[in-house]
Amino acid sequence: MKNPRVHEIATAMIDAVRKVLIDHQVTEAEYRAGVMYMMKVAEAKETGLISDVFLNSTIVEIKAANTHGSAPAIQGPYFKEDAPFVDGKLKTYDSDDHKPLLLHGTVKDEAGGVVSDAVIDIWHSTPDGRYSGFGGYHGDMPVEYYRGKIRTDSQGRWRVQTTLPAPYQIPNKGPTGALLTMMGSHTWRPAHVHFKIRKDGFEPLTTQYYFEGGEWVDSDCCNGVQPELVMPAAIEQNMQVMVLDFVIEKPRA
Ligand code: DHB
Ligand code: FE
Numbered sequence: 001m002k003n004p005r006v007h008e009i010a011t012a013m014i015d016a017v018r019k020v021l022i023d024h025q026v027t028e029a030e031y032r033a034g035v036m037y038m039m040k041v042a043e044a045k046e047t048g049l050i051s052d053v054f055l056n057s058t059i060v061e062i063k064a065a066n067t068h069g070s071a072p073a074i075q076g077p078y079f080k081e082d083a084p085f086v087d088g089k090l091k092t093y094d095s096d097d098h099k100p101l102l103l104h105g106t107v108k109d110e111a112g113g114v115v116s117d118a119v120i121d122i123w124h125s126t127p128d129g130r131y132s133g134f135g136g137y138h139g140d141m142p143v144e145y146y147r148g149k150i151r152t153d154s155q156g157r158w159r160v161q162t163t164l165p166a167p168y169q170i171p172n173k174g175p176t177g178a179l180l181t182m183m184g185s186h187t188w189r190p191a192h193v194h195f196k197i198r199k200d201g202f203e204p205l206t207t208q209y210y211f212e213g214g215e216w217v218d219s220d221c222c223n224g225v226q227p228e229l230v231m232p233a234a235i236e237q238n239m240q241v242m243v244l245d246f247v248i249e250k251p252r253a
Contacts, residue, residue: 037175044174048077053176057223064226068110069249073208074224078131079196083121086148090122090162093145098127102236104159105244107152107197114156115248118199123147124165124192137171164240165191167215170222180221190216190225193242202248209242 021031041050056074063072092098103122107115124146125131133143146165152158171177172187180187190210197205210217210225212232217225231242 037179040175044176046171046174046176049171049174050176050179052077053170053180053222060224067203067249069203069205069247070207071226071228072206073194073226073229074222075196075206076194076208076222078123078134079121079194079206080123080133080143080147082143083123083147083149084144086150086160088150088160090148090160091145092163093126094163095127099164100239101162101164101193102159102239102241103162103193103244104157104241105246106156107158107199107246107248108156109202110247110249114152114154115199115202116152116154116156118152118156118158118197118202118248120150120152120158120246121147121194121196121198122150122160122162123194124162125168127163127166129166129168161239165193167191185221186219187221188216189220189222190214195244195246197246197248199248201250203251205246205248207246209244211242 020026026034041047052074060072060074107118107120109115123131126141126146130138130141132138132141132145132147146162148160150158150160168189168191170187170189172180177187191214192208192210194208195205196207208224208229210230212230217230231244234241234243
Protein backbone atom coordinates (compact mmCIF):
# COMPACT_ATOMS: atom_id res chain seq x y z
CA MET A 1 0.00 0.00 0.00
CA LYS A 2 1.41 3.40 -0.95
CA ASN A 3 2.22 5.62 1.98
CA PRO A 4 2.37 9.28 0.86
CA ARG A 5 4.71 10.40 3.65
CA VAL A 6 7.16 7.53 3.01
CA HIS A 7 6.92 8.23 -0.72
CA GLU A 8 7.70 11.93 -0.23
CA ILE A 9 10.63 11.47 2.17
CA ALA A 10 12.22 8.38 0.65
CA THR A 11 12.08 9.91 -2.84
CA ALA A 12 13.67 13.14 -1.60
CA MET A 13 16.39 11.24 0.26
CA ILE A 14 17.28 9.13 -2.77
CA ASP A 15 17.35 12.25 -4.98
CA ALA A 16 19.67 13.97 -2.50
CA VAL A 17 22.06 10.99 -2.41
CA ARG A 18 22.02 10.69 -6.22
CA LYS A 19 23.01 14.34 -6.48
CA VAL A 20 26.01 13.74 -4.19
CA LEU A 21 27.10 10.74 -6.29
CA ILE A 22 26.97 12.85 -9.44
CA ASP A 23 28.53 16.01 -7.95
CA HIS A 24 31.47 13.97 -6.63
CA GLN A 25 31.75 11.62 -9.62
CA VAL A 26 31.67 8.57 -7.34
CA THR A 27 33.21 5.49 -8.99
CA GLU A 28 31.89 1.93 -9.06
CA ALA A 29 34.70 0.87 -6.66
CA GLU A 30 33.80 3.66 -4.22
CA TYR A 31 30.14 2.74 -4.42
CA ARG A 32 30.96 -0.92 -3.61
CA ALA A 33 33.15 0.18 -0.67
CA GLY A 34 30.22 2.25 0.59
CA VAL A 35 27.84 -0.71 0.39
CA MET A 36 30.39 -2.90 2.24
CA TYR A 37 30.69 -0.18 4.86
CA MET A 38 26.93 -0.15 5.47
CA MET A 39 27.02 -3.93 5.89
CA LYS A 40 29.75 -3.54 8.50
CA VAL A 41 27.65 -0.98 10.36
CA ALA A 42 24.77 -3.44 10.51
CA GLU A 43 27.04 -6.35 11.55
CA ALA A 44 28.55 -4.26 14.34
CA LYS A 45 24.99 -3.33 15.44
CA GLU A 46 25.89 0.33 14.97
CA THR A 47 22.93 1.31 12.78
CA GLY A 48 21.36 3.18 15.70
CA LEU A 49 24.67 4.75 16.71
CA ILE A 50 25.60 6.05 13.28
CA SER A 51 22.10 7.44 12.73
CA ASP A 52 22.15 9.24 16.06
CA VAL A 53 25.69 10.60 15.64
CA PHE A 54 24.91 12.29 12.33
CA LEU A 55 21.16 12.90 12.27
CA ASN A 56 19.55 13.03 15.72
CA SER A 57 20.67 16.63 16.30
CA THR A 58 18.85 17.70 13.13
CA ILE A 59 15.62 16.12 14.33
CA VAL A 60 16.10 17.99 17.62
CA GLU A 61 16.62 21.26 15.70
CA ILE A 62 13.29 20.73 13.94
CA LYS A 63 11.64 20.10 17.31
CA ALA A 64 13.39 23.13 18.86
CA ALA A 65 12.09 25.45 16.14
CA ASN A 66 8.53 24.40 16.96
CA THR A 67 8.61 24.53 20.75
CA HIS A 68 7.72 27.32 23.14
CA GLY A 69 9.25 25.44 26.05
CA SER A 70 12.88 24.91 27.07
CA ALA A 71 15.34 23.84 24.39
CA PRO A 72 15.24 20.11 23.68
CA ALA A 73 18.42 18.07 23.09
CA ILE A 74 19.35 14.62 21.87
CA GLN A 75 18.32 11.76 24.16
CA GLY A 76 21.29 9.53 23.33
CA PRO A 77 21.20 5.77 23.82
CA TYR A 78 21.51 5.65 27.62
CA PHE A 79 18.09 6.56 28.98
CA LYS A 80 16.58 3.85 31.25
CA GLU A 81 12.86 3.94 31.93
CA ASP A 82 13.32 1.78 35.04
CA ALA A 83 15.62 4.19 36.93
CA PRO A 84 14.42 4.44 40.56
CA PHE A 85 12.99 7.44 42.39
CA VAL A 86 15.70 9.03 44.56
CA ASP A 87 15.55 11.29 47.56
CA GLY A 88 17.70 14.34 46.86
CA LYS A 89 20.83 12.46 45.82
CA LEU A 90 21.83 10.16 42.98
CA LYS A 91 23.69 7.01 43.95
CA THR A 92 27.36 7.51 43.05
CA TYR A 93 30.69 5.79 43.62
CA ASP A 94 32.37 8.40 45.78
CA SER A 95 36.05 9.14 46.03
CA ASP A 96 38.06 12.19 47.08
CA ASP A 97 38.75 13.17 43.48
CA HIS A 98 35.08 13.03 42.40
CA LYS A 99 33.69 16.55 42.51
CA PRO A 100 30.20 17.12 43.91
CA LEU A 101 27.59 18.63 41.60
CA LEU A 102 24.34 20.22 42.76
CA LEU A 103 21.48 20.41 40.29
CA HIS A 104 18.39 22.43 41.08
CA GLY A 105 15.72 24.61 39.55
CA THR A 106 12.06 24.76 38.74
CA VAL A 107 9.54 23.47 36.23
CA LYS A 108 7.02 25.98 34.90
CA ASP A 109 4.45 26.12 32.14
CA GLU A 110 4.53 28.56 29.24
CA ALA A 111 2.50 31.12 31.20
CA GLY A 112 4.98 31.01 34.10
CA GLY A 113 2.75 28.91 36.33
CA VAL A 114 4.51 26.40 38.58
CA VAL A 115 4.26 22.75 37.61
CA SER A 116 4.17 20.60 40.73
CA ASP A 117 4.53 16.84 40.75
CA ALA A 118 6.35 16.72 37.41
CA VAL A 119 8.65 13.70 37.18
CA ILE A 120 12.23 14.50 36.18
CA ASP A 121 14.55 11.72 35.07
CA ILE A 122 18.20 12.68 35.46
CA TRP A 123 21.07 10.60 34.09
CA HIS A 124 24.73 11.19 33.36
CA SER A 125 28.10 9.48 33.17
CA THR A 126 30.47 8.52 35.93
CA PRO A 127 33.55 10.70 36.50
CA ASP A 128 35.27 8.43 33.97
CA GLY A 129 32.65 8.68 31.26
CA ARG A 130 30.56 5.52 31.65
CA TYR A 131 26.80 4.94 31.98
CA SER A 132 25.15 2.47 34.35
CA GLY A 133 22.93 -0.39 33.29
CA PHE A 134 24.53 -1.09 29.90
CA GLY A 135 27.34 -3.57 30.57
CA GLY A 136 30.16 -4.10 28.05
CA TYR A 137 32.48 -1.11 27.81
CA HIS A 138 30.45 0.59 30.54
CA GLY A 139 31.20 -2.09 33.13
CA ASP A 140 28.57 -3.82 35.24
CA MET A 141 27.26 -0.84 37.21
CA PRO A 142 23.68 -1.49 38.37
CA VAL A 143 21.01 0.75 36.87
CA GLU A 144 20.43 2.71 40.09
CA TYR A 145 23.84 4.44 39.83
CA TYR A 146 24.15 7.90 38.27
CA ARG A 147 20.48 8.07 37.35
CA GLY A 148 17.17 8.56 39.09
CA LYS A 149 13.74 10.12 39.09
CA ILE A 150 12.61 13.02 41.26
CA ARG A 151 9.39 15.03 41.53
CA THR A 152 8.89 18.79 41.62
CA ASP A 153 7.41 20.09 44.89
CA SER A 154 4.26 22.19 45.31
CA GLN A 155 6.20 25.25 44.08
CA GLY A 156 7.54 23.45 41.03
CA ARG A 157 11.02 23.23 42.56
CA TRP A 158 13.44 20.33 42.27
CA ARG A 159 16.91 19.60 43.60
CA VAL A 160 19.36 16.73 43.46
CA GLN A 161 22.99 16.17 44.34
CA THR A 162 25.42 14.03 42.39
CA THR A 163 29.02 14.11 41.16
CA LEU A 164 30.45 15.84 38.12
CA PRO A 165 30.27 13.80 34.89
CA ALA A 166 33.21 13.64 32.49
CA PRO A 167 33.54 13.95 28.72
CA TYR A 168 32.29 10.79 27.09
CA GLN A 169 33.68 8.86 24.16
CA ILE A 170 31.10 7.19 21.93
CA PRO A 171 31.91 3.56 20.97
CA ASN A 172 35.02 4.15 18.88
CA LYS A 173 36.28 0.69 17.90
CA GLY A 174 33.70 0.05 15.20
CA PRO A 175 32.77 1.43 11.76
CA THR A 176 31.16 4.61 13.15
CA GLY A 177 34.37 5.58 14.96
CA ALA A 178 36.39 4.68 11.84
CA LEU A 179 34.25 6.97 9.69
CA LEU A 180 34.53 9.88 12.14
CA THR A 181 38.32 9.44 12.13
CA MET A 182 38.46 9.33 8.32
CA MET A 183 36.35 12.49 8.27
CA GLY A 184 38.98 14.20 10.42
CA SER A 185 36.63 14.30 13.39
CA HIS A 186 36.81 12.47 16.72
CA THR A 187 34.55 10.42 18.99
CA TRP A 188 34.21 12.73 22.01
CA ARG A 189 31.16 14.35 23.57
CA PRO A 190 31.53 17.12 26.17
CA ALA A 191 30.53 16.31 29.77
CA HIS A 192 26.76 16.64 30.09
CA VAL A 193 23.72 15.84 32.23
CA HIS A 194 20.53 14.44 30.71
CA PHE A 195 17.00 15.35 31.77
CA LYS A 196 13.56 14.10 30.80
CA ILE A 197 10.64 16.02 32.29
CA ARG A 198 7.17 14.52 32.23
CA LYS A 199 3.81 15.61 33.55
CA ASP A 200 0.34 14.55 32.46
CA GLY A 201 -1.17 17.09 30.08
CA PHE A 202 2.24 18.38 28.89
CA GLU A 203 4.62 17.46 26.12
CA PRO A 204 7.58 15.52 27.53
CA LEU A 205 10.84 17.51 27.42
CA THR A 206 14.04 15.57 26.70
CA THR A 207 17.17 17.65 27.00
CA GLN A 208 20.78 17.73 28.16
CA TYR A 209 23.04 20.47 29.46
CA TYR A 210 26.76 21.10 29.09
CA PHE A 211 29.32 22.98 31.19
CA GLU A 212 30.66 26.30 29.90
CA GLY A 213 34.34 26.02 29.03
CA GLY A 214 34.22 22.22 29.11
CA GLU A 215 36.42 20.16 26.83
CA TRP A 216 34.71 19.30 23.50
CA VAL A 217 31.83 21.78 24.05
CA ASP A 218 32.84 23.45 20.78
CA SER A 219 33.28 20.22 18.81
CA ASP A 220 30.81 17.59 20.04
CA CYS A 221 31.05 14.56 17.73
CA CYS A 222 27.25 14.28 17.89
CA ASN A 223 26.72 17.97 17.04
CA GLY A 224 24.34 18.18 19.99
CA VAL A 225 25.48 21.42 21.65
CA GLN A 226 23.31 24.53 21.29
CA PRO A 227 24.29 27.81 23.00
CA GLU A 228 21.21 27.74 25.27
CA LEU A 229 22.25 24.30 26.56
CA VAL A 230 25.65 25.46 27.87
CA MET A 231 25.54 26.48 31.53
CA PRO A 232 28.02 28.82 33.23
CA ALA A 233 30.00 27.35 36.11
CA ALA A 234 28.54 28.53 39.40
CA ILE A 235 29.40 27.63 42.98
CA GLU A 236 26.93 27.20 45.86
CA GLN A 237 27.79 25.67 49.24
CA ASN A 238 31.31 24.82 47.93
CA MET A 239 29.78 22.76 45.17
CA GLN A 240 29.63 23.27 41.46
CA VAL A 241 26.00 23.93 40.66
CA MET A 242 23.78 23.94 37.60
CA VAL A 243 20.55 25.88 38.00
CA LEU A 244 17.92 24.95 35.44
CA ASP A 245 14.45 26.42 35.17
CA PHE A 246 12.57 24.26 32.72
CA VAL A 247 9.52 25.36 30.77
CA ILE A 248 7.23 22.62 29.48
CA GLU A 249 4.37 23.15 27.09
CA LYS A 250 0.92 21.74 26.51
CA PRO A 251 0.37 19.74 23.33
CA ARG A 252 -0.68 21.92 20.43
CA ALA A 253 -3.84 20.96 18.61
C1 DHB B 1 25.76 9.10 22.66
C2 DHB B 1 26.07 9.06 24.00
C3 DHB B 1 25.57 9.99 24.87
O1 DHB B 1 25.85 9.98 26.19
C4 DHB B 1 24.74 10.98 24.40
O2 DHB B 1 24.28 11.85 25.27
C5 DHB B 1 24.42 11.03 23.06
C6 DHB B 1 24.93 10.08 22.20
C7 DHB B 1 26.29 8.06 21.76
O3 DHB B 1 27.01 7.19 22.22
O4 DHB B 1 25.94 8.14 20.56
FE1 FE C 1 24.91 11.18 27.31
